[in-house]
Amino acid sequence: MDVVNPISLDNEFPLPEDDRGPFQEETMNSQNGLIKPALPGGFQDFGxxxxxxxxxxxxxxxxxxxxxxxxxxxxxxxxxxxxxxxxxxxxxxxxxxxxxxxxxxxxxxxxxxxxxxxxxxxxxxxxxxxxxxxxxxxxxxxxxxxxxxxxxxxxxxxxxxxxxxxxxxxxxxxxxxxxxxxxxxxxxxxxxxxxxxxxxxxxxxxxxxxxxxxxxxxxxxxxxxxxxxxxxxxxxxxxxxxxxxxxxxxxxxxxxxxxxxxxxxxxxxxxxxxxxxxxxxxxxxxxxxxxxxxxxxxxxxxxxxxxxxxxxxxxxxxxxxxxxxxxxxxxxxxxxxxxxxxxxxxxxxxxxxxxxxxxxxxxxxxxxxxxxxxxxxxxxxxxxLKAVSATEPDVDAFIIRMDEALMPEYFALAAELRANGLRAEIGMSHQDMSTKAQMATALDRRAPFILFLGGNEIAAGTVQVKDTATRRQTQVPRTALAQELLTRLDRTA
Amino acid sequence: MDVVNPISLDNEFPLPEDDRGPFQEETMNSQNGLIKPALPGGFQDFGxxxxxxxxxxxxxxxxxxxxxxxxxxxxxxxxxxxxxxxxxxxxxxxxxxxxxxxxxxxxxxxxxxxxxxxxxxxxxxxxxxxxxxxxxxxxxxxxxxxxxxxxxxxxxxxxxxxxxxxxxxxxxxxxxxxxxxxxxxxxxxxxxxxxxxxxxxxxxxxxxxxxxxxxxxxxxxxxxxxxxxxxxxxxxxxxxxxxxxxxxxxxxxxxxxxxxxxxxxxxxxxxxxxxxxxxxxxxxxxxxxxxxxxxxxxxxxxxxxxxxxxxxxxxxxxxxxxxxxxxxxxxxxxxxxxxxxxxxxxxxxxxxxxxxxxxxxxxxxxxxxxxxxxxxxxxxxxxxLKAVSATEPDVDAFIIRMDEALMPEYFALAAELRANGLRAEIGMSHQDMSTKAQMATALDRRAPFILFLGGNEIAAGTVQVKDTATRRQTQVPRTALAQELLTRLDRTA
Incomplete structure (x- = not known):
């Protein structure tokens, strides 16, 4: 027995924002032989x-x-x-x-x-x-x-x-x-x-x-x-x-x-x-x-x-x-x-x-x-209704690549932080690698902490920690860094 | 510039278990007019x-x-x-x-x-x-x-x-x-x-x-x-x-x-x-x-x-x-x-x-x-490799429907438990509703606790709690129940 009625779905799930249909939009190749990076109408990505x-x-x-x-x-x-x-x-x-x-x-x-x-x-x-x-x-x-x-x-x-x-x-x-x-x-x-x-x-x-x-x-x-x-x-x-x-x-x-x-x-x-x-x-x-x-x-x-x-x-x-x-x-x-x-x-x-x-x-x-x-x-x-938003940071700490030659140090630092449950990113853009550009990337990530590690800090066994909320910058002993960041974030490892 | 090589994907992602192809399996309607509940070959569900x-x-x-x-x-x-x-x-x-x-x-x-x-x-x-x-x-x-x-x-x-x-x-x-x-x-x-x-x-x-x-x-x-x-x-x-x-x-x-x-x-x-x-x-x-x-x-x-x-x-x-x-x-x-x-x-x-x-x-x-x-x-x-398994309970507490007329009581109890962060299910099968059958369902769910609430318990303001691990059964005052279960589960609300 199957009593399913053939009622249509015309009133199901209207979405008011999108007026593209699957076969409406112009999606031809452009003249330069490049593919147009468009979705078919009616399909969507979420960033x-x-x-x-x-x-x-x-x-x-x-x-x-x-x-x-x-x-x-x-x-x-x-x-x-x-x-x-x-x-x-x-x-x-x-x-x-x-x-x-x-x-x-x-x-x-x-x-x-x-x-x-x-x-x-x-x-x-x-x-x-x-x-x-x-x-x-x-x-x-x-x-x-x-x-x-x-x-x-x-x-x-x-x-x-x-x-x-x-x-x-x-x-x-x-x-x-x-x-x-x-x-x-x-x-x-x-x-x-x-x-x-x-x-x-x-x-x-x-x-x-x-x-x-x-x-x-x-x-x-x-x-x-x-x-x-x-x-x-x-x-x-x-x-x-x-x-x-x-x-x-x-x-x-x-x-x-x-x-x-x-x-x-x-x-x-x-x-x-x-x-x-x-x-x-x-x-x-x-x-x-x-x-x-x-x-x-x-x-x-x-x-x-x-x-x-x-x-x-x-x-x-x-x-x-x-x-x-x-x-x-x-x-x-x-x-x-x-x-x-x-x-x-x-x-x-x-x-x-x-x-x-x-x-x-x-x-x-x-x-x-x-x-x-x-x-x-x-x-x-x-x-x-402004009832949802995502304002959390993408990472906890952004490590500035101050010196290409120190990259192994940055890798070691990131590994330490991640092992302690912290999310860490190292600056590695293909474009502008100035400290200013990297700090802008860190802010884009909403990172609460930006970390600086150069020759002086390595010699002193410290890391410079910039708090992006207070804009204050402090020296933290390298061995205490993960714990210090966790404490400031009110978290434990 | 596009230098993508036309290398085939023939060696990508073989899965050794499944030998059905999308168009291989016999998927005809059976003679009684029923639809065969089969997936197309090459497609799968996960239970x-x-x-x-x-x-x-x-x-x-x-x-x-x-x-x-x-x-x-x-x-x-x-x-x-x-x-x-x-x-x-x-x-x-x-x-x-x-x-x-x-x-x-x-x-x-x-x-x-x-x-x-x-x-x-x-x-x-x-x-x-x-x-x-x-x-x-x-x-x-x-x-x-x-x-x-x-x-x-x-x-x-x-x-x-x-x-x-x-x-x-x-x-x-x-x-x-x-x-x-x-x-x-x-x-x-x-x-x-x-x-x-x-x-x-x-x-x-x-x-x-x-x-x-x-x-x-x-x-x-x-x-x-x-x-x-x-x-x-x-x-x-x-x-x-x-x-x-x-x-x-x-x-x-x-x-x-x-x-x-x-x-x-x-x-x-x-x-x-x-x-x-x-x-x-x-x-x-x-x-x-x-x-x-x-x-x-x-x-x-x-x-x-x-x-x-x-x-x-x-x-x-x-x-x-x-x-x-x-x-x-x-x-x-x-x-x-x-x-x-x-x-x-x-x-x-x-x-x-x-x-x-x-x-x-x-x-x-x-x-x-x-x-x-x-x-x-x-x-x-x-x-x-036996490196994954799911042995957690589906629910924390399974409430036996002892008496159809007491269903509102079971709903109130389930609401209390859920409000305290506990997962609760009430017996409501379409088949055998004997206490024995319901207990078998509770065990299928791996519920750590089975709860009994009948006229006597309601009069006394208690719930009978059966611990499925120890098989011991105890009377717990209704007002203390959620906290008692959370304590036994080593959790807080």
């Missing part, structure tokens, strides 16, 4: 300052994931295409990996495609290793994923996700743990003003049934896909599309006034209600006749009680019936996280329950739930 | 136990790289093809990244290809950011690279490298620092029995000139390519190939007896000599008439003196004129590292100087040198 801040962010997330008992997994970027599509027409543009034309790659079953998320590769790994995994399997994974994004829409073709999932635990406690984990991650990153929006695919399916669409049908999927655009085009935009404006794109239906009113009523059902208890009560009333919608509400009620027990502040999450999530594989609760001070970045941390994903390999459902940090997007948002 | 050990290894390497003043860079996997090839015919099989057939990708300049190493993307980044980089640029990068490896040869198509490079520092000190860094990395990984083999492309070019080949010519490149196989096919194999056996594959020459004797003489030139001083003296004598070969020897002499100053034990490195390295972009010293107790893994840590790589973008040479850990290969070797 050292960004990376230092980014890695600090990733480690904070990992620390929280570990505290919830998640363990690391690394899945292959290259996957068989049918693993990713489930053998159905692809609902999004993916990147195939093809060896040079000399290799035959026409066989569809042999087609290699880059993963578009970390969830499908997880499901594949679980299916292949069913017998040796002790469930629940709590794994985290950080890695790049690839999507054939459109040039115009300002999205990246290669971007990083950082996921945590619990496979083999039914709805209720596991979903609540994922939400608590998301909350802990946001707080560990220094963010307090965020809101996790929760809905349930069963609630949405219950609503789709109300307007006459079979859950899981193409029509229901098209309806959810349009509703999912509410963040971008607003409620009126959603209603306009459903009225027929985009019917040719989205499906073979056009809503009449009564159905449009039903959509408006459902999407605004919980507007203005003060707390989640009220919102859940309103939803419960909406599905008073039972069915799949009522099941969804019951799931959300269970989660609500556990969130409160786990210490989730009640104003950090909200039940929101308008949340749909783009990915087709969700089957139960779905989550989105918005930054209240940077809403334009959209959801930075999203997920949901996908009980049927492993079934495409095994034929049997396996309960699973998780969430994924959109690393690049969250990082961009944190940069805008 | 949690491996990952924990692997990440410990990566962090040890990073710590050393940081101590040498390297800072992180992350380059895009997707690169423009001509950036990777330099606009020349590719010397190896690469993986193109192509969006679904609906996208036009016929324009060669727009062709996106997955990086095959981390060095060319570094050169591209440097060329694009020349104006804002303060040289020398010391960067490290860990990431996956992709090669279209042959099915039969037991190599991976996607594998990880971990590089450190110094861009903007001429030969001498920077090369010695790279070798000292390689030494520190090996020792940080607990390996003492390794040997770094060093040669210089100028020495090889000097030798090629001796047998009548212009340095950088196709013939010289073909000669080096055959010599590079010595590890696999032995000296006699090399001589047999050069005698004409494989002349149709390797070039348009066949060596006569005199040339073959010259090859044998050169490749065994330093055999049996006791130390590097003797080996360098022998090489110096070989190039007594000067020229490019003598230049190479002088470079190696400078490096030798700095290695000794930097504390490199003299028996950890050797000058070896038979070392060629596969990659075409090397211009000066080249390095390989073999594990003396696991030589079959070949070189696990290799590199060299590539002064001309940035020139394909800028037209100007920029001195650069670096080395790359073959992470997967080194990890496989360390596993075989």
């Amino acid at each position: 050292p300052r960004e990376m230092l801040a980014r890695e600090r962010m990733l480690r904070a997330i990992e620390r929280i994931y570990r505290s919830f008992g998640f363990v690391p997994l690394q899945t292959s970027i290259g996957q068989r295409r049918e693993v990713l599509t489930g053998g159905k027409p692809a609902s999004m543009r993916m990147w195939d990996l093809r060896v040079d034309a000399s290799r035959d790659t026409t066989d569809e079953a042999q087609r290699v495609t880059a993963r578009f998320d970390l969830t499908v590769p997880l499901a594949r790994y679980v299916a292949e290793n069913m017998g040796s995994i002790r469930f629940p399997f709590r794994r985290f994974e950080s890695g790049d994923v690839f999507r054939g994004e459109s040039p115009q829409k300002g999205r990246y073709c290669e971007f990083r996700q950082f996921d945590a999932d619990i496979v083999g635990a039914p709805t209720g406690p596991a979903d609540a743990e994922i939400m608590l984990c998301m909350t802990s991650v946001m707080r560990a990153l220094g963010i307090e003003r965020f809101l996790i929006k929760v809905n349930d695919r069963k609630v949405l399916n219950g609503f789709a049934a109300r307007v006459g669409f079979e859950p899981g049908s193409d029509q229901a999927a098209a309806l959810l896909r349009v509703m999912d655009k509410v963040d971008k085009i607003g409620l009126d935009g959603v209603l306009a599309e459903l009225a027929g404006k985009a019917a040719s794109d989205e499906g073979s239906f056009a809503f009449g006034p009564e159905q449009l009113e039903a959509v408006r009523g459902f999407m605004t059902l919980t507007d203005g209600l003060a707390d989640n208890a009220q919102r859940l009560a309103r939803l419960k009333g909406y599905f008073a006749e039972g069915g799949v919608g009522a099941e969804g509400v019951t799931e959300l009620e269970t989660i609500a009680s556990l969130l409160s027990a786990g210490g989730m502040p009640s104003d950090r999450w909200t039940v929101d019936p308008s949340i749909a999530r783009g990915l087709g594989y969700y089957t139960g609760p779905v989550f989105e996280t918005v930054l209240l001070d940077a809403p334009k970045f959209g959801s930075v941390y999203s997920g949901g329950r996908f009980d049927d994903l492993v079934a495409r390999f095994t034929g049997m459902s396996l309960p699973a739930v998780g969430a994924s940090v959109g690393v690049d997007r969250l990082f961009a948002a944190l940069q805008e | 949690p136990r491996e990952m924990l050990a692997r990440e410990r290894m990566l962090r040890a390497i990073e710590r050393i790289y940081r101590s040498f003043g390297f800072v992180p860079l992350q380059t895009s996997i997707g690169q423009r093809r001509e950036v990777l090839t330099g606009g020349k015919p590719a010397s190896m099989r690469m993986w193109d990244l192509r969006v679904d057939a609906s996208r036009d990708t016929t324009d060669e300049a727009q062709r996106v290809t997955a990086r095959f190493d981390l060095t060319v993307p570094l050169a591209r980044y440097v060329a694009e950011n020349m104006g804002s980089i303060r040289f020398p640029f010391r960067r490290f990068e860990s990431g996956d690279v992709f090669r279209g490896e042959s099915p039969q040869k037991g190599r991976y198509c996607e594998f990880r490298q971990f590089d450190a490079d110094i861009v903007g520092a001429p030969t001498g000190p920077a090369d010695a620092e790279i070798m000292l860094c390689m030494t520190s990395v090996m020792r940080a990984l607990g390996i003492e029995r390794f040997l770094i083999k060093v040669n210089d492309r100028k020495v090889l070019n000097g030798f090629a000139a001796r047998v009548g080949f212009e340095p950088g010519s196709d013939q010289a490149a073909a000669l080096l390519r055959v010599m590079d196989k010595v590890d696999k096919i032995g000296l006699d194999g090399v001589l047999a190939e050069l005698a004409g056996k494989a002349a149709s594959d390797e070039g348009s020459f066949a060596f006569g007896p005199e040339q073959l004797e010259a090859v044998r003489g050169f490749m065994t030139l330093t055999d049996g000599l006791a130390d590097n001083a003797q080996r360098l003296a022998r090489l110096k004598g070989y190039f007594a008439e000067g020229g490019v070969g003598a230049e190479g020897v002088t470079e190696l002499e400078t490096i030798a003196s700095l290695l000794s100053a930097g504390g490199m034990p003299s028996d950890r490195w050797t000058v070896d004129p038979s070392i060629a390295r596969g990659l075409g972009y090397y211009t000066g010293p080249v390095f390989e590292t073999v594990l003396l107790d696991a030589p079959k893994f070949g070189s696990v840590y290799s590199g060299g100087r590539f002064d001309d790589l940035v020139a394909r973008f800028t037209g100007m040479s920029l001195p650069a040198v670096g080395a790359s850990v073959g992470v997967d290969r080194l990890f496989a070797a360390l596993q075989e």
Whole structure:
């Protein structure tokens, strides 16, 4: 059984900064025979300052994931295409990996495609290793994923996700743990003003049934896909599309006034209600006749009680019936996280329950739930909020090359410092090797100490230490140097 | 100017374990309509136990790289093809990244290809950011690279490298620092029995000139390519190939007896000599008439003196004129590292100087040198040497779900423990939820503590703590629990 809906990913992971597409930019050789050092549009590098801040962010997330008992997994970027599509027409543009034309790659079953998320590769790994995994399997994974994004829409073709999932635990406690984990991650990153929006695919399916669409049908999927655009085009935009404006794109239906009113009523059902208890009560009333919608509400009620027990502040999450999530594989609760001070970045941390994903390999459902940090997007948002920066030094000590002939002395000094846990760099530029230029390099490295060692110092058994913060310069006996620097840095070897 | 030689990569990164190729394995849908949960041949996942050990290894390497003043860079996997090839015919099989057939990708300049190493993307980044980089640029990068490896040869198509490079520092000190860094990395990984083999492309070019080949010519490149196989096919194999056996594959020459004797003489030139001083003296004598070969020897002499100053034990490195390295972009010293107790893994840590790589973008040479850990290969070797393992617990405390109705209590307990820096998991399997099954899960996690909390304990304000090492079970007051566990673990919150 495989009930994955062909909902598109058009609303996944927009990144507002980049408007290059993979095939838009001019990247011809220049006339002088040199290669233009450009990336393909939609791809990006991260320089050292960004990376230092980014890695600090990733480690904070990992620390929280570990505290919830998640363990690391690394899945292959290259996957068989049918693993990713489930053998159905692809609902999004993916990147195939093809060896040079000399290799035959026409066989569809042999087609290699880059993963578009970390969830499908997880499901594949679980299916292949069913017998040796002790469930629940709590794994985290950080890695790049690839999507054939459109040039115009300002999205990246290669971007990083950082996921945590619990496979083999039914709805209720596991979903609540994922939400608590998301909350802990946001707080560990220094963010307090965020809101996790929760809905349930069963609630949405219950609503789709109300307007006459079979859950899981193409029509229901098209309806959810349009509703999912509410963040971008607003409620009126959603209603306009459903009225027929985009019917040719989205499906073979056009809503009449009564159905449009039903959509408006459902999407605004919980507007203005003060707390989640009220919102859940309103939803419960909406599905008073039972069915799949009522099941969804019951799931959300269970989660609500556990969130409160786990210490989730009640104003950090909200039940929101308008949340749909783009990915087709969700089957139960779905989550989105918005930054209240940077809403334009959209959801930075999203997920949901996908009980049927492993079934495409095994034929049997396996309960699973998780969430994924959109690393690049969250990082961009944190940069805008000035909540991340990397101001640490690259090295602790920069050794000025005063005399080429003394290079062996500088090597010995660097080795001593490094053996004591200090980071050390020796001046060795290919350009200006003046002391002034080397000191500028030391300041570029934000080195707290610049070390001078010439003939006089060697004769005296000392090193001149310049403190770049105080600008004071002192003589330190060579034998006491490492300890002295460690003490000044408030560290021990 | 771009003098990159079209030397093939046929000898790069063989991995002895895997004999699947990307297009070899049968990966058809099975008859029941299910998708086979297989990876494409040549691709791999890493499960949690491996990952924990692997990440410990990566962090040890990073710590050393940081101590040498390297800072992180992350380059895009997707690169423009001509950036990777330099606009020349590719010397190896690469993986193109192509969006679904609906996208036009016929324009060669727009062709996106997955990086095959981390060095060319570094050169591209440097060329694009020349104006804002303060040289020398010391960067490290860990990431996956992709090669279209042959099915039969037991190599991976996607594998990880971990590089450190110094861009903007001429030969001498920077090369010695790279070798000292390689030494520190090996020792940080607990390996003492390794040997770094060093040669210089100028020495090889000097030798090629001796047998009548212009340095950088196709013939010289073909000669080096055959010599590079010595590890696999032995000296006699090399001589047999050069005698004409494989002349149709390797070039348009066949060596006569005199040339073959010259090859044998050169490749065994330093055999049996006791130390590097003797080996360098022998090489110096070989190039007594000067020229490019003598230049190479002088470079190696400078490096030798700095290695000794930097504390490199003299028996950890050797000058070896038979070392060629596969990659075409090397211009000066080249390095390989073999594990003396696991030589079959070949070189696990290799590199060299590539002064001309940035020139394909800028037209100007920029001195650069670096080395790359073959992470997967080194990890496989360390596993075989039993030098890595991950035996740490996945969690500190496993909370048994004794009573479904008490789940909110378990959530509150887990939140308390996590707030105190402890890793906690609550039993929530989809299968057997008996206490016995949950305890088996706790043991699978290697949890040092299993916690029991039922009605009696709640009434008494206590938790039952089972120590899985001693098997002793004690009552601990709830309010003192986190502190008690931290104390027993010898940690503080």
